Amino acid sequence: MNKVVKQFWDDRPCNIRHSSKEVGTKEYFEEVTKRKYFVESHILPFANFSFWKDKEVLEVGCGLGTAAQSFMEAGAKYTGIDVSPRSIELAQKRASLFDLAGEIFVADIQTLVLPDKQFDLVYSFGVLHHIANLDVALKSIHAMLKPGGQFKLMMYASNSYKKACINQGLDQFEAQTGVPIAETYTNDEIKELLKDFTNIQIEQDHIFQWNVEKYKQYQYEKEPWFEAMPEELVRTLEKELGWHLLITCEKPLA
Numbered sequence: 001m002n003k004v005v006k007q008f009w010d011d012r013p014c015n016i017r018h019s020s021k022e023v024g025t026k027e028y029f030e031e032v033t034k035r036k037y038f039v040e041s042h043i044l045p046f047a048n049f050s051f052w053k054d055k056e057v058l059e060v061g062c063g064l065g066t067a068a069q070s071f072m073e074a075g076a077k078y079t080g081i082d083v084s085p086r087s088i089e090l091a092q093k094r095a096s097l098f099d100l101a102g103e104i105f106v107a108d109i110q111t112l113v114l115p116d117k118q119f120d121l122v123y124s125f126g127v128l129h130h131i132a133n134l135d136v137a138l139k140s141i142h143a144m145l146k147p148g149g150q151f152k153l154m155m156y157a158s159n160s161y162k163k164a165c166i167n168q169g170l171d172q173f174e175a176q177t178g179v180p181i182a183e184t185y186t187n188d189e190i191k192e193l194l195k196d197f198t199n200i201q202i203e204q205d206h207i208f209q210w211n212v213e214k215y216k217q218y219q220y221e222k223e224p225w226f227e228a229m230p231e232e233l234v235r236t237l238e239k240e241l242g243w244h245l246l247i248t249c250e251k252p253l254a
Contacts, residue, residue: 020218029069029094035218036066042205043067046152046246047123049074055120058144060109060137061127065091069098071123078102079119081112109137118146125154126244129183134193142196145251151197154244158184161207161241190247197249204242209234 021028037044047067053075062068062080068091071078080102082088088106095102109124110133122141131137141151157163163184185193187202194200209226211219221227226234 024090024093026097029064029066029097032064033066033069038220039208039210040206040244042244042246043125046154046248047071047125049076052076052121056118056146057121057123058119060122060124060141062091062104063087065094065104067123067125068102068104069094069100072100072102073098076102076121078104079114079117080104081107081109083108109140112140112144114144117144118149119144120146120149122149122151124152126156128153129155129185134183138193138196142251147251147253149251151194151247151249151251153247155190155247156182156184157204157241157243157245158186158189159241160184160204160243161237162243164241185245187245190245194247194249196251198252200247200249203246204240204244205238205246206242206244207234207238208243 021031047070049067049070051074052071055076057071057076057078059067059071059078059080062082063084064087065080068078068080072095078101080091081104082091083106085106088104091104094100095104109128110131122145124141128134128137145151190202191200207226209222211221211223214221229237
C-alpha cells in the first residue's frame with residue numbers, strides 16, 4: 001500500500017464529518033448512517049443488504065463501518081477490512097456499541113490472503129479507485145469469491161457531471177480533493193478490468209445537488225439550478241452523468 005495514501009485516509013477517515021456529534025458515540029454513528037443514506041440513497045438498492053442474510057460477505061474498505069453495520073444488522077456473516085487503523089478502530093467500536101458480530105481488521109486488499117475462507121459477496125463502495133495496484137486487488141478479490149459469487153463495487157465515472165466540473169477547475173466538494181490517487185473510468189475500461197468476471201452490469205448514478213456551505217453545516221438546500229429541475233430530469237442526468245458507476249459482476253462457475 002502506498003504510504004501516502006494510507007496516511008491520507010488515516011488522517012481523515014471517509015465520512016468522518018458526517019455528524020457533528022462526538023465522534024465514536026452511538027448518536028454520532030446514527031447520524032452518520034442517516035446522512036450517508038440520505039445523500040447517497042442509491043446505496044440501499046445497490047447493496048441490497050437484506051439479501052445477504054446468512055451469507056459470507058467481505059467488504060473492502062469498510063471505513064467507519066456504515067455498510068458494515070447494515071450488513072451485520074441484516075444477518076450477513078460479515079468481514080470488513082480497511083488500510084486505515086483509525087477507521088478500523090471506529091468500525092470496531094461501532095459494532096460493539098450496537099452489539100453486532102463480525103470480523104473487522106486492518107488489511108490491504110492488494111496483499112490480503114484468506115486461504116480458509118471464500119465469500120458469497122465482495123462489496124467495495126468508492127474504494128478501489130483510490131489504490132495503486134488495482135489489477136492485483138482484483139485478482140485477490142476473484143480468488144476469495146466463491147464460484148458464482150457476486151462482486152459489487154462503485155467506481156468514479158469519467159463521463160460525469162462532476163468530472164466535467166473538475167476538468168474546468170470548478171470547486172467540487174466531496175470530489176476527494178487532495179487524495180493521492182483518485183481515478184475515473186469509462187464503462188469500457190471497467191469491462192476490461194473485470195475481464196475475469198462474468199455478467200457485468202453497470203449503472204450510473206449520483207450527482208451532488210446540495211449547496212456546499214449549508215451542507216457543511218448539516219443543512220440540506222439544493223443549488224438553485226437543481227431545485228428548479230423536475231425530479232424526472234434530475235434522475236435522467238444522474239443516470240447519464242452520475243459520478244458513481246454501480247457495478248455488479250460474478251465469478252464464473254467454472
